[in-house]
Amino acid sequence: xxxxxxxxxxxxxSAPAGATVLEAAQDAGIRIPTLCxxxxxxxxxxxxLCLLEVAGSNKLLPACTTKVxxxxxxxxDTERLRKYRRMTLELLFAERxxxxxxxxxxxxxxxxxxxxxxxMDHVRYPYQHPQLEIDQTHPLFGMDHNRCILCTRCVRVCxxxxxxGTKNVAGRGAECRIITDLNQPWGESETCTNCGKCVxxxxxxxxxxxxVSNGEMRHDRHKLEFIVTAREEKQWIA
Amino acid sequence: MDRLxxxxxxxxxxxxCHMSFLDLDEFxxxxxxxxxxxxxxxxxRKEYPEGVDVCLIEGAVANTDHxxxxxxxxxxxxxxxxFGDCAVTGNVTAMRNQLGPRNxxxxxxxxxxxxxxxxxxxxxxxxxxxxxxxxxMPVHEVVPVEHYLPGCPPPADRIRAVLTALxxxxxxxxxxxxxxxx
Numbered sequence: 523x524x525x526x527x528x529x530x531x532x533x534x535x536s537a538p539a540g541a542t543v544l545e546a547a548q549d550a551g552i553r554i555p556t557l558c559x560x561x562x563x564x565x566x567x568x569x570x571l572c573l574l575e576v577a578g579s580n581k582l583l584p585a586c587t588t589k590v591x592x593x594x595x596x597x598x599d600t601e602r603l604r605k606y607r608r609m610t611l612e613l614l615f616a617e618r619x620x621x622x623x624x625x626x627x628x629x630x631x632x633x634x635x636x637x638x639x640x641x642m643d644h645v646r647y648p649y650q651h652p653q654l655e656i657d658q659t660h661p662l663f664g665m666d667h668n669r670c671i672l673c674t675r676c677v678r679v680c681x682x683x684x685x686x687g688t689k690n691v692a693g694r695g696a697e698c699r700i701i702t703d704l705n706q707p708w709g710e711s712e713t714c715t716n717c718g719k720c721v722x723x724x725x726x727x728x729x730x731x732x733x734v735s736n737g738e739m740r741h742d743r744h745k746l747e748f749i750v751t752a753r754e755e756k757q758w759i760a
Numbered sequence: 761m762d763r764l765x766x767x768x769x770x771x772x773x774x775x776x777c778h779m780s781f782l783d784l785d786e787f788x789x790x791x792x793x794x795x796x797x798x799x800x801x802x803x804x805r806k807e808y809p810e811g812v813d814v815c816l817i818e819g820a821v822a823n824t825d826h827x828x829x830x831x832x833x834x835x836x837x838x839x840x841x842x843f844g845d846c847a848v849t850g851n852v853t854a855m856r857n858q859l860g861p862r863n864x865x866x867x868x869x870x871x872x873x874x875x876x877x878x879x880x881x882x883x884x885x886x887x888x889x890x891x892x893x894x895x896x897m898p899v900h901e902v903v904p905v906e907h908y909l910p911g912c913p914p915p916a917d918r919i920r921a922v923l924t925a926l927x928x929x930x931x932x933x934x935x936x937x938x939x940x941x942x
Binding site: 643 | 848851852854858860895898900901908910934937938939942
């Protein structure tokens with residue numbers, strides 16, 4: 523495959539044509555914060571944490587869905603980006619009810635980690651405190667919409683790794699929800715295979731194994747990585 | 761020697777942040793030599809005094825007394841620190857906000873009527889029991905604060921880092937995992 527050359531933070535980097543800036547950065551050992559990105563499923567640019575500054579563009583572009591181009595000049599960690607990244611994180615915290623102290627994923631949450639990495643010591647926006655549901659109808663798993671950031675990782679693993687198509691997105695704006703089948707209780711789903719990949723993929727405490735208590739949730743991401751590696755590399759590495 | 765005038769207050773929280781403060785162990789001895797505790801749930805003083813250098817505020821803003829006290833603290837204090845997750849985010853104290861516009865009434869009913877084993881009834885005593893606000897807020901939504909000390913509770917070493925900086929006249933610079941909520 524043809525290679526293109528670009529610079530990331532002033533450093534020359536080469537990447538195969540068709541690669542995303544995120545892939546090029548990862549190959550070059552440059553870390554870009556991500557939240558909705560998940561190895562093994564396609565990217566959607568939903569969370570806006572991987573935003574980049576690209577020379578010649580006024581718009582900030584997401585690294586996960588922006589393709590590399592010859593001569594492209596990309597910045598991943600400028601003052602402006604840090605400002606927007608923190609703002610994005612604060613808005614995520616203000617939008618639903620993320621109460622770390624009583625969350626199953628406390629200490630094991632990608633949202634929480636990204637927040638402190640970005641220096642978020644408080645949220646400047648008023649908390650919305652919406653009234654949201656918790657679906658405890660599935661025998662094995664629970665879904666707490668209070669902690670959901672709508673990254674759609676669960677939807678993408680359900681459709682494209684498990685192939686069940688149980689999880690979906692409904693509604694717009696503040697009414698947007700992850701749903702099961704035709705917006706039914708999870709426990710009544712006829713398509714769910716009980717595989718748990720959505721729970722493994724979730725970056726927060728929105729999807730969890732029933733019975734875990736405060737701070738006890740582990741997402742078993744390695745099980746998902748095992749399947750993705752098997753699929754993509756044809757290697758069954760435990 | 762002029763010692764730094766330190767105050768701590770306890771608003772809508774569980775006192776866990778104050779317990780974590782006591783967990784400073786031998787640093788408390790050092791602290792006692794360098795500060796004068798002028799107001800705190802741990803000392804017996806009824807009125808928040810003037811001329812306070814540093815005040816640690818535990819708890820979210822949940823009732824009218826909290827608002828009144830915070831306004832006085834702001835007038836009388838040089839450096840205010842939101843101390844712990846309830847002060848910084850509202851945390852568990854603010855979870856009643858999720859119940860909608862009637863949340864205060866519903867929370868009181870749950871605690872004092874539905875769960876009461878004896879003498880159910882919502883306490884009323886004008887001038888003694890302050891009414892709950894219709895929406896619980898973090899401290900900085902009511903008055904501006906200088907610094908944030910997150911954690912539920914903030915671990916003792918995190919409290920020590922902030923106090924040490926303030927004693928040395930520096931701005932505290934918590935970063936990375938020292939800023940973890942929960």
